[in-house]
Amino acid sequence: MQTDTRIVIVGAGPAGLAAARTLVEAGLRPIVLEESPLAGGQGTRRLSPMTAPHRPALFGASAEAIARREDAEDAVLQQCDFRTGTLAWACHDNRLELLGPDGFDSLTYTHLVIAVGATDRLMPMPGWTLPGVFTLGGAQVALKRHASFIGQKVVFAGSSPLLYLAAAQYLRLGHRDLTVLDTTPASGKARAFPAMLRHEPRTALQGLSLIAELRRGGVTLRSGVRLDRIEGDSRVQRLRYTTARGRDMTAEADAVALGHGLRAETQLAELAGATFAFDPDFRQWFPRTDDMGRAGERLWLAGDSARIGGADAADAAGRLAAQSLLESLGRAADARQVQRNTRRLRKQHGFQRAMTDAFRWPAKQAASLADDVLICRCERVTAGEIRAALDTPSGPIEVNRVKSITRCGMGRCQGRFCGPALGEIVASATGEPPGRLRTQAPIRPIPLVFDAGPIAAEGEDT
Amino acid sequence: MSPALQSDVLVIGGGLFGTFTGLFLARAGLRVTLLEKGQIGAQASATNFGNLRLHGRSARQYPLSIRAQELWENYGSLTGEDCEIDRTGHLYFAGGERGETQLRKDVETATRFGVESQLLEGALLRERFGFLSDRIRLAAFSPRSAVANPRLSTPPVARAMVRAGGTVIEGCEMAGFDVTSGGFAVTSTDGRRFEAPKLVNAAGAWSGALAEKAGEPVPMFSAGPPQFVTEPLPHRLHPSVHMVEGDVIVRQIPRGNIIFSGYPRTHSLPSGAFTHVPPAKTLRGMRELAQCIPMLARAEVIRVWSGVEGYLPDMLPVIGPSTTMPGLFHAFGGSGGGFQIAPAVGQCLAALVRGEASPVDISSYGIDRFTERSEVSEKIHLEFDQ
Numbered sequence A: 001m002q003t004d005t006r007i008v009i010v011g012a013g014p015a016g017l018a019a020a021r022t023l024v025e026a027g028l029r030p031i032v033l034e035e036s037p038l039a040g041g042q043g044t045r046r047l048s049p050m051t052a053p054h055r056p057a058l059f060g061a062s063a064e065a066i067a068r069r070e071d072a073e074d075a076v077l078q079q080c081d082f083r084t085g086t087l088a089w090a091c092h093d094n095r096l097e098l099l100g101p102d103g104f105d106s107l108t109y110t111h112l113v114i115a116v117g118a119t120d121r122l123m124p125m126p127g128w129t130l131p132g133v134f135t136l137g138g139a140q141v142a143l144k145r146h147a148s149f150i151g152q153k154v155v156f157a158g159s160s161p162l163l164y165l166a167a168a169q170y171l172r173l174g175h176r177d178l179t180v181l182d183t184t185p186a187s188g189k190a191r192a193f194p195a196m197l198r199h200e201p202r203t204a205l206q207g208l209s210l211i212a213e214l215r216r217g218g219v220t221l222r223s224g225v226r227l228d229r230i231e232g233d234s235r236v237q238r239l240r241y242t243t244a245r246g247r248d249m250t251a252e253a254d255a256v257a258l259g260h261g262l263r264a265e266t267q268l269a270e271l272a273g274a275t276f277a278f279d280p281d282f283r284q285w286f287p288r289t290d291d292m293g294r295a296g297e298r299l300w301l302a303g304d305s306a307r308i309g310g311a312d313a314a315d316a317a318g319r320l321a322a323q324s325l326l327e328s329l330g331r332a333a334d335a336r337q338v339q340r341n342t343r344r345l346r347k348q349h350g351f352q353r354a355m356t357d358a359f360r361w362p363a364k365q366a367a368s369l370a371d372d373v374l375i376c377r378c379e380r381v382t383a384g385e386i387r388a389a390l391d392t393p394s395g396p397i398e399v400n401r402v403k404s405i406t407r408c409g410m411g412r413c414q415g416r417f418c419g420p421a422l423g424e425i426v427a428s429a430t431g432e433p434p435g436r437l438r439t440q441a442p443i444r445p446i447p448l449v450f451d452a453g454p455i456a457a458e459g460e461d462t
Numbered sequence B: 001m002s003p004a005l006q007s008d009v010l011v012i013g014g015g016l017f018g019t020f021t022g023l024f025l026a027r028a029g030l031r032v033t034l035l036e037k038g039q040i041g042a043q044a045s046a047t048n049f050g051n052l053r054l055h056g057r058s059a060r061q062y063p064l065s066i067r068a069q070e071l072w073e074n075y076g077s078l079t080g081e082d083c084e085i086d087r088t089g090h091l092y093f094a095g096g097e098r099g100e101t102q103l104r105k106d107v108e109t110a111t112r113f114g115v116e117s118q119l120l121e122g123a124l125l126r127e128r129f130g131f132l133s134d135r136i137r138l139a140a141f142s143p144r145s146a147v148a149n150p151r152l153s154t155p156p157v158a159r160a161m162v163r164a165g166g167t168v169i170e171g172c173e174m175a176g177f178d179v180t181s182g183g184f185a186v187t188s189t190d191g192r193r194f195e196a197p198k199l200v201n202a203a204g205a206w207s208g209a210l211a212e213k214a215g216e217p218v219p220m221f222s223a224g225p226p227q228f229v230t231e232p233l234p235h236r237l238h239p240s241v242h243m244v245e246g247d248v249i250v251r252q253i254p255r256g257n258i259i260f261s262g263y264p265r266t267h268s269l270p271s272g273a274f275t276h277v278p279p280a281k282t283l284r285g286m287r288e289l290a291q292c293i294p295m296l297a298r299a300e301v302i303r304v305w306s307g308v309e310g311y312l313p314d315m316l317p318v319i320g321p322s323t324t325m326p327g328l329f330h331a332f333g334g335s336g337g338g339f340q341i342a343p344a345v346g347q348c349l350a351a352l353v354r355g356e357a358s359p360v361d362i363s364s365y366g367i368d369r370f371t372e373r374s375e376v377s378e379k380i381h382l383e384f385d386q
């Protein structure tokens, strides 16, 4: 049987890497697919050669530990069939469809571990589609991959612990004009803090020292604000907001990074056969798995793409998924490891659940968004158009129907970015929890012809 | 138990067949109630490709198709709304020799029924439709063919039906029916009851169950073609373009996206709930499309989809009265071409339900036409997974 086994791990972030490591330690050689050019994942994104010299500044005291971890990851990947720049764009009949550096290919598997992480969850606001507005993740990619800031005067806005982390990274690399506008009131954080401390004291305290670091660095910090609108003629010039005390304020800016927490990337799991349940604390749909991350006969899910939990939880979940996979191959799982990682995972998930209180997803705000605010930027659909589509003779209707009528979620991103806000607008009318947009392949746009050459200028076309 | 809702006619199914039938009945003053298990126009009538083509139809179907095209051309005044109807014309081309023979035959058939279609080859073809690859030697253009946006086409018909006095009940699935002295007593899965002297079976790919219960089972199966859509591009492709062999069926929608459909079709899940799009078919379609229309090589595919359609062995629908139960009428099994004929199907069936003569002869669409000896369309072998 062993020779017929083909284990594929999609995603080389903390979860995928932990799964790979456990399997390699058990003497197996999984295939690891990674869409981006480097292993590492999102939050723990590796530095590009361009940014590598800034390593000590960026990571401070942890620089050495991070370097050691990356070396260990590389050692594991050397014992895998590791393919970077390779997108798994569909999954059907136990086969993945790939688009890699050499074109289209497909790969049948006997065991599939999906660990493709999360992306920013956004609540649209007036002006959010102006050039100069990024996601928090985008701001971090600019820094870590391209060694550049998104602007000279940067505002990090929304409700997410990553606001503080991203601002700190900018500060460490010498940025001196930074503002953090956090929409969650300080009181909410104070309320959640005991629970956070109980589940993960180290991470909770790290959060506090980040804030202290930002203060020392002269970063403007405001919490409990309401974000009113982003303004500018042809690009971002300022962000208007209201303070907790009700004062109208303006932050001058040439770039804004927005984020309201993370959204699990669940498309591939859905195509691979996972089913979903709505989590009312996170207000998002997560795939159903057992305690070890198993979601089907040949399917395991780990990390943020299975449940938002952060890097540590992803590591634990990756190991557990691999242990469960080994068990399915008839090997005994390492009971101690399973026990330890189950405990780790539980603690992290408790912590994240407490954090959903400290950094609230502004679900209610969707209901009050002005009609002319764009929700779906790919298809240019406004909040007003969505509301008009809800007004049917048989009452408000569910998200997939609204998508079909308005095109919201039908564009390039396939609803990955507008989906959460669309869900909340619909939910505010139906009174039901937000629905889930159905997934269809491809999970990213794929070209008709691989490598068709450069695009001819308008008019030069044949 | 609450009393049954009384109507003159009950229509099962809120696709285009059901809603158009309902609209014409309501306009004639009948009390019509339409039951839809999900939402109006969310199945085949919404997921289809949107071709209103007058090319390549079976000779038997032309009278119905031409009547339907007239109705589509008046969709605005019929429903008071728009569904992006565009008289793009239909460019039918042959991919190979088999296609060339077929194309010549098809153009002759269309012309015989008074549908304008012009054969194009050589320099003329290049000059008019330069986007087609040089490999393609023979094509035909039908200027009256059109397209519409399927996602937007059924709800306006239902709304017009309601304005004319009809009743539409969504989220109401017929579980079964009984024949009573007054006609039919229908029960929904959630226990609601409806009674009417006349019953119309327009449940699309799900119509077989009702027909079987009426003692006239049909050899229908469910399937759908693989389809995909690209990101929006500048407008370059005006006619709807269609390879006779069915490998490439493509058009550019008003938003600028290119949408694609192509055979072989895929069988729906046994539950009938869904038709998968196997990625291998998407890749094949992408390759074929880039070969036929090279200027699209760089377009990026953003989504695939299919639908659940009922197909019959001769690739023609069932339209007409039941042969076993007076008062029962059928309209289903669009067999891949039901979008175009839908308004005429509704008009003809409404006439029959009211006891009048159908404005177009539909006697060849009877439910009792399937016997051991009936002809099976060659499309069944050519256009589906075997």
Ligand SMILES: Cc1cc2nc3c(=O)[nH]c(=O)nc-3n(C[C@H](O)[C@H](O)[C@H](O)COP(=O)(O)OP(=O)(O)OC[C@H]3O[C@@H](n4cnc5c(N)ncnc54)[C@H](O)[C@@H]3O)c2cc1C
Binding pocket: B012, B013, B014, B015, B016, B017, B018, B035, B036, B037, B038, B039, B040, B041, B042, B043, B044, B045, B046, B047, B048, B049, B050, B051, B052, B053, B172, B173, B174, B175, B202, B203, B204, B205, B206, B207, B223, B224, B225, B227, B261, B306, B307, B308, B309, B331, B332, B333, B334, B335, B336, B337, B338, B339, B340, B341, B342
């Ligand atoms: C992918 C695809 C592409 C196509 N392309 C074209 C094209 O380009 N041109 C063309 O002319 N045709 C095309 N067709 C065919 C066309 O879409 C169909 O023939 C036509 O829409 C059929 O309409 P309908 O009303 O019979 O079925 P449907 O639209 O499927 O409606 C049937 C309705 O009945 C409801 N129903 C079923 N059972 C029950 C029950 N027990 N109780 C209550 N309600 C019930 C269903 O929910 C459904 O809404 C295509 C089909 C597909 C799938």
